[in-house]
Amino acid sequence: MATSSPPAARTPVLAVHGLAKSVGGARQLFAGLELSVAPGETVAIMGESGAGKSTLLNLLAGLDVADAGEVRVAGLALTGLDEAKRTALRRDRIGFVFQAFHVLPHLTLGQNVALPLLLKGAAPKEGLARAATLLAAVGLEGRAGDYPAVLSGGEMQRVAIARALVHAPMLLLADEPTGNLDPQIADKVLALLLGQARAQGAALVMVTHSARAAAQTDRVLQLAADGLHPVVLHHASD
Template identity: 50%
Template sequence: MTSPASAPLVELHDVSKTYAEGEALREVLTGASLSLHRGEFVVLLGRSGSGKSTLLNLISGIDLPTRGTVTVEGRELSRLSERERTLLRRERIGFVFQAFNLLPTLTVEENVRLPLELTGRTGTAADERVRELLGQVGLGGRERSFPDRLSGGEQQRVAVARALAHAPPLLLADEPTGNLDEQTGRQVLDLLVGGIRRDNACAFVVTHDPDLAALADRIFVMEAGRLHERRVKP
């Protein structure tokens, strides 16, 4: 785990988010502050509707705060254009979703290669990176399969490989084991944690999975739009 003295990869300061619902305003996130560093595996717990997805959207720049600041690698997201935020997500952030979100018309190999192509990395080095990742997630030999020929666990392993392909410093995951059985979920967790440690990146993961929370360096809890850090047992 990276020393807390190092510069934060992500920093939120007193962040709130309000949405209009008809003529009324609803604040779904209130005064959230946190810092995330390279080398950390950080988990976010909370009930449905507590504001977890809103927080992920703010960290990724998909949405902007009503108040407060969100900074990623020293860049305050509210000061960036929409195109600059899109490029930041493409180049510096990896995503893993509960629903896998693989492109059905692309093969396993093509799905994993996509982030590399979007960041201008092609050729032999890119091919080697794809083969290396598919081997690490236990899918060597399935390069030319399409997603609909894979099990749920295999699809999620492809999603993990895709998220790690361009070695982003930040990985955001939303219930990455929610659709998986216990054994397969554990395999996906090991892959996520191993990839983060290997690349000295940071993962911020929304989950209800106690096994995943047990692996965390730090745990945050979202309750009714308010963020709290929970002490992790040594």
């Protein structure tokens, strides 16, 4: 069983103990998985195709249920929460960046980014003002009134990052956030993601196949059947 922990002086935002998950009722993806991530810390998870990287992110977000073990976010055990409370936890404390962006085409960029705040009950004016601030932070100042149809892939991912951060989540989860982008744009988008996560003090867990992307995080872990193992990357190439 592999254990990977940040410096002991920092209380973790994310704490995972003995996590196990199987698929199809038979094939075990992993077991005995341990992970601890501190505020402001960025962690990349790599692994072979089919190892269960995206499944692990879903478990960390409370979108799926483990066979065994425990996931705690901000001290709250997800296994002890019903679906409504898990939904509320995701809404209030977790941000998710998807590879496929999931930007809503019928909403303006400002409305897309403000959506997590509006779901929390924020006034529209307050939500749109905060959205404009986050759009500026990711290099899209003055674009709040635009629609997604006019954006490039890199700009779409910037909107997705702004939306994930707008409600100041404690935990940020990213599934192949640069997988659809060319290397030059990917570097810029990743720098924005990591920089904003650190600036907000959010714990970031990023699944990626790219050694180049992983090398820019504080820690790199390899997902295997017996858990997570530290990886040392000697260069930043794919």
